[in-house]
Amino acid sequence: MSAGLFNRVSDALLGLIYPRRATCMGCGSRTGFPRDWLCEDCRQALSSRWVGAGRPPEGGLFKGAAYAYHYGGPAGGLVRNLKYQGVTRLAAGMGRSMASVFALIQPTGADCVAPVPMHPKRLRERGFNHAALLARAAGDRLELPMADALKRVRNTRQQARLPDDARRANMAGAFELQMDVKGKRIVLVDDVCTTGATANACAKTLLDGGAEAVYLLCYAVAGEENRGA
Numbered sequence: 001m002s003a004g005l006f007n008r009v010s011d012a013l014l015g016l017i018y019p020r021r022a023t024c025m026g027c028g029s030r031t032g033f034p035r036d037w038l039c040e041d042c043r044q045a046l047s048s049r050w051v052g053a054g055r056p057p058e059g060g061l062f063k064g065a066a067y068a069y070h071y072g073g074p075a076g077g078l079v080r081n082l083k084y085q086g087v088t089r090l091a092a093g094m095g096r097s098m099a100s101v102f103a104l105i106q107p108t109g110a111d112c113v114a115p116v117p118m119h120p121k122r123l124r125e126r127g128f129n130h131a132a133l134l135a136r137a138a139g140d141r142l143e144l145p146m147a148d149a150l151k152r153v154r155n156t157r158q159q160a161r162l163p164d165d166a167r168r169a170n171m172a173g174a175f176e177l178q179m180d181v182k183g184k185r186i187v188l189v190d191d192v193c194t195t196g197a198t199a200n201a202c203a204k205t206l207l208d209g210g211a212e213a214v215y216l217l218c219y220a221v222a223g224e225e226n227r228g229a
């Protein structure tokens, strides 16, 4: 038996013995036996990064904000795998984590969850809107319908590469309403909140359209470690 064939056969046998052996979606290691897509180290690291009720982005537009985790570490790995690697099955568990922090900011309920929209061009390229997957998963758990309240009318440049004021300028006029939001209490959903420029631009559009209140629910909060309450 050649060495290559031997390796393939032993890999196949290991696969039978350890069927759950797979790549950890937090750190990429293949040594663990992931539960909820994470190795044991990442599961522990993630639980130490839990946020809960947090400070909304500056600007006073949000009535409250909740974030499941601080960005980075395993939370960053999960977001990147969902968003850029297309591991869409991660959304269910991430949405569950988001749903569990939501009660901390809005115990009296809301009308709907609304994802931060993607520009149609980028949506065609990626094939899915990760924020919509998270909104649907969190909404299912919270028994709130998902509403595509907003559309992105400008294909904004990648926010991550821009300094703060450029981010704000970049987002001005980027969103428009695509449904009647008058009197509605809306939970805006995104994967990560960094400076809050995107979230604020969405909230402004919703409030200008007559929404009664807007809450922010994100899987992770980045930048300021002290944003969590």
Ligand SMILES: [Zn+2]
Pocket: 024, 025, 026, 027, 028, 029, 032, 038, 039, 040, 041, 042, 043
């Ligand atoms: Zn890991």
